[in-house]
Amino acid sequence: MRLGMFCAVGALLGAMSGEARAAAPSAYDAVDPFIGTGGKGHTFPGAVAPFGMVQLSPDTDVRPFKQSYDWAAGYRHDDPTILGFSHTHFSGAGHSDLGDVLLTPFSGAVKLDPGEADKPGSGYRSRFSHDGEVARPGYYAVTLSDSRVRAELTAGLRTGMHRYTFEGKAPAGVLLDLRSSIYNYPGKVLWSRVRVANDGTVTGYRETRGWAPGRKLFFAIRFNKPLVSHALHDRDEAIVYKGFRQPGRSPADKAQLEGRALEGVFEFGELDGPLIVKVAISAVSEDNALLNLDSEQTGFDFGALRGSTRAAWEQALGVVELDAPAPMRTSVYTALYHSLIAPSVFTDADGRYRGPDDQVHKAEGFTFHSTFSLWDTFRAEHPLLLLVQPEKRNSDIVNSLLASQRHSPYGILPVWQFHGLETWTMIGYHAVPVIADAWLKGIRGFDANAALDAMVKSATYAPYGGLGDYMSLGYVPIDREPEAASKTVEYAYDDWTIARMARALGKEDIARTFEARAGNWRNTFDAKSGFIRARRADGAFRTPFDPTAINYGSDYTEGNAWQYSWFVPQDLSGLIKAMGGDAAVVKKLDAMFEYDISKLDYSHAEDIAGLIGQYIHGNEPSHHVAYMYSFAGAPWRTQARLKQIVDSQYKPTPDGLSGNDDLGQMSSWLVFTALGFYPVTPGSNEYVLGRPFVERAALNLPNGKRFTVTTEGLSDANLYVGKVSLNGRPLERGFLRHEELLAGGSLHFVMQAKPNTSWATKPQARSMSRAP
């Protein structure tokens, strides 16, 4: 009782202290969802609840697949028109898909085709301006000037809600274009259906052959006003067999239509208030889409749904309290916002979901999440979620990975999964470090032995990515498997995390096997050149070798030897030794950051953005590299590089992300880095200290404890950490242990203009030094 009182008072004081400083906007108000919607960020500005199944957002264009990269989120901030609002979007993906169930309001004569952006009135798309365009967590609004409609969007966990206010007495209409798809190309829609019930409810589905094969997306739509008329159109002109006809002579008579190019037109006449359109999706069935629709308790009350989602965001964002200069505060809160979108909830209201076997399952005791961009997110996104989300979210994520493995026709964990389906994109088996990191950091609520078994199965499935050869040769041979150098080092790291978890579970034989495999990085390291390089099956390194070359199907994955040669997070001291020691490594790191790239052209390669020499912050292989200096005994170099990176790669503007946000990984990097520490080696339970970018941060941890970071002397001039104290005592090492975070406490940085070249430089002061 006394403790409870104390906690409540503590929370109140915390809140008051927040308010006391509060010239600054709330965490919620500090978020700017437009960040990343221009440039290479690939984020979307629309409405989404934390980890929400629906991402309701404007699409400014949908492009054929060879042009689709820049429109991966459907919206580009510099586009002049909006097609409409669709219900599924990736946040910052490097590949694209989704854009399901596009709705657009219209008044008067309907136009069935989108038309061209530079020809106003040529189609249903409408011009818009950023004046009056509003994006808040869970809310988006824009005025469609050609359509003369104010459109507002909000979203709950499984539903999206549109509020369309038509100008004056203009008759209200809504067009549904089931052809429209992000990553659009002929034949993408395999089949679709739309039906209109007597009560005006619209349901349907479409099955697409996109990034994921044969993806089924069901939907249900209800309007707050009675339907005056409707028409269903099949725009497919290349039908081999038209079949017999369902009842209804004209589009206006039809109650249902199937085909590959369907549109629905729904008209409501003159309204005396806004038209509310409520939409739910499901991967299970139309019935389940209806169930999801009706499970949202807010009826047609737009304000109520917006309010409940706002409350959810306030709670989720409030876990981190920040005092920082306004631009940094906006950047970091927006980064936190972007870190809390994926993986997304994928179970319907009845607990059912579609798994990677394309079968419907029921999640017992957990909520199935999907959209796993694991090659990106094992690095910082998942470690961040362990600190800012309840244990249940993290065990849900692990249980989702394990359920996926159980359902997988291959018996392995997800690689890049969305909407329950495997895409086989990128490399590695990085669900493994996600699970190991969660277990080692104390997440429970899943079957650890089953998890270890799933991890081992994934690491020993020979047909996957050259694993057979990797197991027999100790490396992936480039003459049998592309991107062999990257695969070898990533497998070796993943293996190390299996060994760590196996040891924690007392499975010594597994631990030893995978500890040995963790050393496989050495088999692909070329001591002569000092680079990680691809070998052939006969043992020779592949020639010619150009450490600057970036090509698809090359020795590396979305990168070259410069970026990939640092990927040994499980044994950085071993790597440094192999590279010739601390001085050689610092020199090599400097050479990387200062590489003259003016004569190199990487424009042919996607996802290569945010270059600082050969350091490519816009893509993940570089994400831990600035922290490498600390491992080589030069933490002040890390501190300076972090400032360089943060200043050049993040801005609180639409083009403020230098590369794809990759489902929160770019953003999570910033959240950690801003707080002064970073999980270079998930699975180690250590965070490498960098330098903070905030004056004060408080982490309200899931265990109820509070960990505070404070910074003295934060300024552009003070690039360097002078000294650090933990809970009031000097901290001489350059890393923090997870247990120290969990215990609550305070970390204090003192910044200064000159490098402190003696702090945390000794081997045992470095992370992963294996000294106590």
Next chain:
Amino acid sequence: MRLGMFCAVGALLGAMSGEARAAAPSAYDAVDPFIGTGGKGHTFPGAVAPFGMVQLSPDTDVRPFKQSYDWAAGYRHDDPTILGFSHTHFSGAGHSDLGDVLLTPFSGAVKLDPGEADKPGSGYRSRFSHDGEVARPGYYAVTLSDSRVRAELTAGLRTGMHRYTFEGKAPAGVLLDLRSSIYNYPGKVLWSRVRVANDGTVTGYRETRGWAPGRKLFFAIRFNKPLVSHALHDRDEAIVYKGFRQPGRSPADKAQLEGRALEGVFEFGELDGPLIVKVAISAVSEDNALLNLDSEQTGFDFGALRGSTRAAWEQALGVVELDAPAPMRTSVYTALYHSLIAPSVFTDADGRYRGPDDQVHKAEGFTFHSTFSLWDTFRAEHPLLLLVQPEKRNSDIVNSLLASQRHSPYGILPVWQFHGLETWTMIGYHAVPVIADAWLKGIRGFDANAALDAMVKSATYAPYGGLGDYMSLGYVPIDREPEAASKTVEYAYDDWTIARMARALGKEDIARTFEARAGNWRNTFDAKSGFIRARRADGAFRTPFDPTAINYGSDYTEGNAWQYSWFVPQDLSGLIKAMGGDAAVVKKLDAMFEYDISKLDYSHAEDIAGLIGQYIHGNEPSHHVAYMYSFAGAPWRTQARLKQIVDSQYKPTPDGLSGNDDLGQMSSWLVFTALGFYPVTPGSNEYVLGRPFVERAALNLPNGKRFTVTTEGLSDANLYVGKVSLNGRPLERGFLRHEELLAGGSLHFVMQAKPNTSWATKPQARSMSRAP
């Protein structure tokens, strides 16, 4: 107890008396499934259980959709090669689809394409001969001479089983071709998948755009021998986007494949016994296909499954006992066999099925059946099932129709449904007479009020087939809706059955409404020409008028004025009066049967076969017409016509059906006619007496009673009925009441060479005379 003893003794005596006569083969052995597999019958010779979900049968060819008509059942008796064995087939349909999950055995190097029938060895198809080809109910066997395999098939309710005996030491292989489809055309397969589990189980699905839109068919396959190797192929050469690749570099490494043109190759090496392949299908999911597979209790015991299906057939066929000349006995038992195939069970072992809304439902308290060729089968197939199948089968059928109406996006009863999906083929709402007839004949176990409501909804859904105009004008206008004359008369009959059921339920208002509508046939009858003719919306009959013209989209459905002018089964006395009375009608009937068609060419129209003048026995509108003479007071003319029809339209040979069997309708006509009576007007509870073609028949009715038909003087020369007695008393009327059948008893015909022109000629002796 005493009664029980008595019944048992009775049954025993029945059996003994059967044996005593038994130079004749058993009912089971009398069936020849080859009947109808040549000519226009469109039946299949393969293995099926009574009302079985799986119809496992050889496909001799699959043709593009414009040539598909003749290959509607996959097999043509005169074809020289077999492609393989697929698991779904219509029995005698006029339109085609199905042919799912084609398997074919091979030895040695696999050929992935079917090749050409006239080039042996050009593909996986194999030559075969009818020597050694065996077809029995539930069993089929053939020797594939090129493949050097003896292939045997059997089927349970939801599974098919293949037994492949390879010649000598030839290595065993099985090819799965998921491209192959009856009614084949580019783009038909929308999407498909095949996966191979570690234990050698193969599962998958395909979604096709065939006769039914977006039909999903899942399957599961288990082999009795371990898989030595497998390969999965995608033969699609026109893939826009190939996507990322699943694990497995070569077809032999792949555990799963998705696409539109998939094949699987499964190899088993040298075997010391036959290879057994067990296959189940499901419309719900792959998991449910596995459930169905494992629910069949016979494991890999081919003989046991064959035996249990044989027992099921013996029970089903044994309901009718027949003494007749051997060819007639074969024809009639085969007709009974063909009457017991559809509607087929469509629920999985867990009671789930896919409905006309494409959603998965669970059947509570009944077994969902599908494949409803209602325009055909309301006439004699469903009335026959009421006499030869248990009440549960018939209530299951009604409950399936009602569930379909509940799930229908249109809220109406099925028109032509298969695999749960509506095809909108043919005209009318003939689920209505099926339900009314069942109710009026005493079938219970369904909600009669809900049924009446569903019937009314179906009869008043304005967008369907001109029903809006029919309701306002009293007929379907030909300038707004094709086949308007046929639609008007069929709607009017269906309406009459609603009135009958409504009256039985005491719903007088509904009864009166639909009784009025039942008279709508008069609005499309042209007294001047004496034909049913199509009218325009302005009331005028459409001109020019040619009563012999048969064209698609004409005034009539698969027919002309000659056939359609008799379709007023609810008011034949009214029709006869309108046509000028008995003599005029007899003359018109004779004119129809004796029409010189030598100068007419109907080769452009499908389903026009079995012509006797303008009487077209190969299609349903004529089916009751020979019985019309009796309504006009000339039953001896009916008797002679029946002999003419039976002799010319049915033979115990592959080309023994003059037209499509239409899911049992052609066959049910023969069963009834052979027994001496026919349900001209389902819903009337009356059967018109024709003349028998058997010496003795006993119907073991579902209520446990036994109704016997005996014939004295059966011979080719004795065309005419001399006298009839019922239960030993002379029967002066020309019809039988359903209650009389149900009561059990004996009907005795005495045949003679000369017409009896006084028997059953008086108005009150005629069926539907409304005299007591």
